[in-house]
Each structure stands twice: as structure tokens, then as C-alpha cells.
Amino acid sequence: MLRPRLTDYHGIYKGQSELDFAIQFFDEDIPLYIDPFLLWKSPSQQDQSLHTSIVNSFNNLNFLLKKGRETEALELLINISECPEVGLGVSKSRRGVRLGRSYAQEVLGLFTKIENYSQFGFTHFEVIQLYVSGISKDRVSDIACNFIKSFLIDYTVSQCEIHSIPIEGVILDSIYGYRENKLLTNQKVYLPVNPETKEPIIFTPKRWLRFSPWINYDNYFQSYCPRDEIFNPGQPVERVQILNYNRDNYGVVEDYVANRVRQSEDCVNDPLFSQIPVLSAKRKLDEILKLKTGKEDGADWKYEKLCSELLASLFYPNLDFAVEQSRTESGRHVRDLVFYNNRDIDFLDEIFSDFGSRQLVFEMKNVAKIERDHINQLNRYLQGGFGSFGVFLTRNDLPKVMFQNTVDLWSAQRKCIIAVTDADLALMVGLYESKQRSPVDVLKKKYIEFRRACPS
Template sequence: MELIRPRLTDYHGIHKSQSKLDFAIQFFDEDIPLYVDPFLLWNSPSQQDQALHTTIINSFNQLNYLVKKNKLEEAIEILVSISECSEVGLGVSKTRKGVRMGNKQAKEILDLFSNIPEYSQFGFSHFEVIQLYIAGISKDRVSDIACNYIKSFLIDYTMEQCETHAIPIEGVILDTLYNYRTNKVDLNVKQRLPVNPTTKEPIIFTPKRWLKFNPWINYENYFQKYCPRDEVFNPNEPVEKVKVLNFNRDNYGVIEEYVKYKEKNASDCHSDPLFSQIPVLSARRKLNEILKLNTGKDNGADMKYEELATQLLASLFYPHLDFAQTQSRTDSGRHIRDLIFYNNRDVDFLDEIFTEYENRQLVFELKNVKKIERDHVNQLNRYLQPNIGRFGVFLTRNPLPKAMESNIVDLWSSQRKCIIAITDEDLRLMVDVYESKQRAPIEVLKKKYIEFRRSCPS
């Protein structure tokens, strides 16, 4: 059985949580839903980050030079070639493969240099404002262009991180690499980088500190809080984005003031974490909702239980367990909902789970039932196979009946498989611990494991 939603670190045995690493851990088969925001580099206290932002802006404004020299086709070719950067694995693609912009859209962007005198004369100070002028330019495009302009730095950064964490690298061929010295795109460049073990596609890391869900300068923010709608639309006229973009192209001053406003409030611009814990009050509220639920499936109680438990456990176990995903599976015609966590092995208990039961991931099977029965145990038992590991957890409402306690002890004796149950009372204790901040909720899971082992024959 394969790992669920495999990450590069898990594959190579790097036992560190996302919170302990400087770079965003990549998935092999899908993108990370975050983006490099050039404004974070501009706003960074690091002189290196600021210099990289200057590199991005100078490179983008170099396209203006080509336009003025009547080399429009060359400028279009460069812009198209740097409009996709699949190696960084950022975005929402389920295949890690994006699509480059077309020549027509590239020309629309380049026309900004010709049609707006201020950009023709001075260039852009924040190139991400192209989102406010051109349809179809979104955060993923801005991120990919920025990454391509500084890809040489990102390659060096990736190799440094690989050396630090003993991540294997291989010889690869990069389709494109922007050359800052020549201001051209080099093709088929040899490098040494980590790779996707299945496709052998190269992987490039990005620092977490540069990542946001939305760039600081973005169309939605501009439209909601700054766009002078009364000047754009007549009364009762439908709100169409194309009219806003056309207005912006004719009113450079409005965009310039918006950019100044965003710069003035730059202290509020921070990177977005790859995972955010829910507040203590929300945790207590979700626990109370769980405790009020009836067991069984009536009125969707099982689905509500799964939803609340997912949100709660993902926060309670962070950062010791990085949440992977929820997963549905069918066993003998029964629908089963699992929570999958990555085992980062950063506390002694989790390291023991890996060593004793070979769990590279932890499975929590959600059961909103009055009592766990033999069929439930058999289902989870069948799932505890190599790669997933021989340790599994029921999240259920009540303690196991005596007969089921004997059953799981027998499983441990015969197959060295460990199954424990987290109940409503255990969840209550976890939230108490989470609230007090004196200890980690993962210790409740450890306590249940120790109790189970004491019940097993030596």
C-alpha cells in the first residue's frame, strides 16, 4: 500500500515537521496551494530578499527596452517562456503541470509599456499590478514569473537545503532558465536537483517566508477596497471586470495611489503559514458540538462528526503531526472515513511508533457509533499494512467494550499490531491541554498508547 499524498521529506526519510523547515515541503503529485508574493521580498528586512526583488523588477522592465528597440517578438517569446514554473510546485494543479500564457496575452501585458506613459518612462516598481490591467492574470501567473526570474537563486537555495537535510539530488535538464546577465532565456540547462521519484521531473524549493495565499497587491483587494466604482459604472449597470480593467488602463493615477497605499501599510503584510491552528475558543466550540451529537447516522450526525473531528485533530496534533488529508475508502461495502497524518517522529512516542510499527503515516478511523464492534476492528486491522504501518487509532465516542479490548490485545500478541481508541473524554482532555498550553495534546495519545501496552502480555 502506497503512502497517502506523499511528500518529498517522507519519501527520503527526513523526519522533520513543516514547522521546523525553512522551505515549503513539496508533494509529488500535486501543487502546494500557496504562491510566491514579490511584495514579501520587497518588504523583507533581508538585504538578499530586497536584491532579489530588484532582480525581478529590473528583468521585467527589460522587456520595455526590447519593446522600444522594436523587438516585440523577442519580448513576447521571453514572457511566454517564463510564465509557468512547474518545478516549484505552487498553485492548485493536481498534476503539477501548468500551462504557459499565450502570445496574445503576453502582447497585452507588453502593450502596457507602450500605452501607459509612466511605465514606458519609468517602468514598474511592482510588476504584480499587471493583474489590475489584464484579464486572466492571477496570483499563480505572478508567482511563476517571479520564480522564473530568480530561478538561479532558487536552484542554489535548493541545493543548500538538500545538503543540510541529506536530500538526494540527481542530474536533470531544465527546459528554461532565465539568464540575468544576458536578459535571455537559456534552454535545456543541466543542473543537479531533487526529483520526483516517479516522473524524474526536477523539484525546486521556495522559502516559506515568501509565500501567501494571495499577493499583497491583488485585483480582489483593489476592487473591494479601493476601486472608485462610481466612476467606473453607471447606476444599476452590471459590475463587469473588463470595465474595471479598461478604467485602470486609462487612469494610471488611481493604480499608483493604490500601490502607495499598499506600501504604506506594508507592516501588515506577512507570509501565510502552510497550516494554521484554530483558536482555543474555536477548539472548545467544536468539542462541544461533537459532544452534543447523537451517535449513528441520523440527521447527518456521522458526517458532522467527521467534519468537526478533522478540524479539531488537525490543530490539536500540530506541529508534531502534519495533517495529510481525509480519505474515504470502502471495506466490505461499508463507507469508512480516515484522517491521515504524516509521522514526523519529532517526539519519543512518535519515533517509537515508527520503530516498532513502521508507521510513516498515522491513520485515525472515525466512528460515530455507540460502541466499537468486531467488524470495525477487522476493518482497521486489514488496513494496517506495510507503508501505512501497524499502528492505528479509532476516534470514537465511548471506551471499547471489554470484548473488543481483548480482541485488540490478541491482535498485538499475534501480529504485533496496535489499535487504540480516542474517546469523547480523551478529546475533552486534549482540548483542556490545548487551552492551558502547559503540555501538548499529543501526550494524550501517548498516554493511551502506554495504557494499551501495559494491558498487553510482556
């Protein structure tokens, strides 16, 4: 499979929209992050309590400093700055690096350099992004995850019980003990694991995830930073000067945080995937219909890009978008769209049962007509997780001879290849707009027409 997911591996055929947790990939991170602000604003007492524990645990670093235990505080901060088990971020290997000692010392220095933090601690620790270079959204998320890792382990186990996901005994290097205010090492717990590496996996609730924390440097810089007070006219804008200014002007940062709190009703979690509006879908369809066939003026590239963006929304949530990939077949460049088969409707379940298609592959061809070589290319590709079901995304219906070629392929190898055309895309967009039926029904219609033409 391409971009294998935990749920697909364990035969749990539910889309991301149906699950409470973010589905993890085995070999790469999910490009989202836990935002502590979402826990703070949540109506759930549990979430609010978890936010309190995160902030109290972070502020305990100040207690250690005041007790002369700076080395202990420094080591603790470094060790909680990376949490690979949750698989959040942009790493292609699910492995990040911990915070460097110099950056960790700068973070701890905020407790001594800014009097208010020394006396009262942080209310929203995410503001360290506004004071220290090298602290970004991934670091904030990992620190939060480590402080509540014990809860996340329990949450993961409960979700595994609900969805019958196997768990195994694993040893975690450390789990933060809220009562002890320290890391408890070599803790045995039961969690789902990566089947190849046996590395443990911890789930995170979707409701806590955003692409960027509500309180973040980019938002502060764009909407609140008093640049006229920091830079002279014509002077280059450099981040380090802004961070230095913020450390010397604590009140400006607190005003920014207060402003974000006032706007908190607008702070919502970010879904892993958002469908495009109907108007955007219709515009993309119009652009596709106006394109010439072939490669002139990049028409093939434009066709592939528009179709990728359109189908990802049209098929959601019945088919979760997996990947847009390139491959080379007999010296030809081929573009594919691949979707996870969630099997949540009878047609998709039949495709899985009859053809073994755990993923559906769409080969995009901006050509006037499909030829024998195209069919042979797709035929060779239909194996493994793709099973024996494939789709051409092309401009026109298959010529009669080529359609008969696909029927013969069915007779000889029980492989099914159908074509989705411009007219089919228009029908899908119409269904997308009306909301009365799923655009996936157009795929079902094409499949039924194909099977009727095949010998029994």
C-alpha cells in the same frame, strides 16, 4: 503513502514548522504562491536585491519593445509564465500551461499604452493583474520564480546539503540569465527529483509565500475600486470594464499601490497550516459532545468534519495533517484522518520503529460502541505506509469484549489499535489551552494503557 512528500520519501522526519522551505508533494502543487511584495518589504538585503532583479528583468521587456524586438519580448514573456519545478499553485499534476499569446501581448501593451510604464517601468509588476484578464496570482508567482530561478537552484542545493537530501544531474529547459537578460537553454544543474518521473524539484523559502499577493485584484476590487465611476446604477459589475477603466486611469492604480505600501507592516507570509484559536477548539469540542451517535440529521458527517478540524490543530506541529479521505470497506463508507509521522518525540519515533507507521491513520466512527466489524475493517487497512498502528476516533471506550479483541489481535499479528474517545478529546483540548504539555501525550497515554494489557 497518501500525498507523499519529498521529506518522507528521503527519511527526513521533520515537520513543516522546522524547515525553512515549503515541503513539496510529488504529485500535486502546494496551494501557496511567491509574493514579490514580501521580497520588497523584507529587511534582508538579499531579498531586496532579488526583488530589484525581478522588476528590472520584467522592465527589460520594455527595452526590447523600444528596440523593435517585440517578437523576442513576446516569446520571453510566454516562456517565463510557467515554472513547474517549484510546485506552487493548485494543480493536481504539477503541470500548468503557459500564458497565451493574446494575453502576453496585452501585458506588453501596458508599456506602450500607459506613459508612466513606458518611461519609468514598473515598481511592483504584480499590478498587471489590475490591467489584464488572465493574469492572476499563479502567473505572478511563476514569473517571479523564473526570473530568480538561478538563486532558487542555489538555495535548493544548500537546503539539500543541510538535510542530506539526494540530488541528481538534470537538464532544465531554460534558466533566466540576469546578465544576458535572456533565457539560457539546456542548462545542466543538480537538484532533487521526483523518484518516479525524475522531474526536477526546486525549493522556495517559506518567508516568501502567501495565498494571494499583497497587491491583487480581489483586494483592489473590494477595498479601493471606484465602482461608482465605472458602472451605472443597476448595471452588472464585470471585470473587463474595471480592467479597461484601470488602463485609462493609471493614477487610481498607483494610489492603490501606495495605499498597500503604507499598510505593508500587515503583509506577512502565510504558513501552510495555521492552528485554530483555543476558543474555537473549545467550541468545536462542545459541538462534538452535543452530537448524537449514529447518522440521524447528518450527525456522522458533522462529527467527522468537527474532528478533522480539531485534531489537525491539536496535533500540530508533532503531526502534520496529510489528508481527510473516504474509502469503502465491505460496502460501508469509512472516513479517515491521516497524519504524517514526523517522529520528533520519543512516542512517535517508537510508533515508527515498532510498527512501521510512516503515517498515522485515524478511523472516525460516530457510534455508541465499536463492534467486531469495525475492528476488522481497520485491521485490514493497516499495511504499507500505515504500518501496524491504528486509531479509532469514537465516542466511548471500547467494550471489554472489543478491547480484548484488540489485545488478541496484538498477540496474533502484533498490530496495535487504540481508541480516542470524547473524554480523550476533552483532555486534549485542555492541554491545548494550558500549553503545558502536547495533546499528543494523550495518544501516548492510551498506547501505554493498551500495551500494559497485552501479554509480553
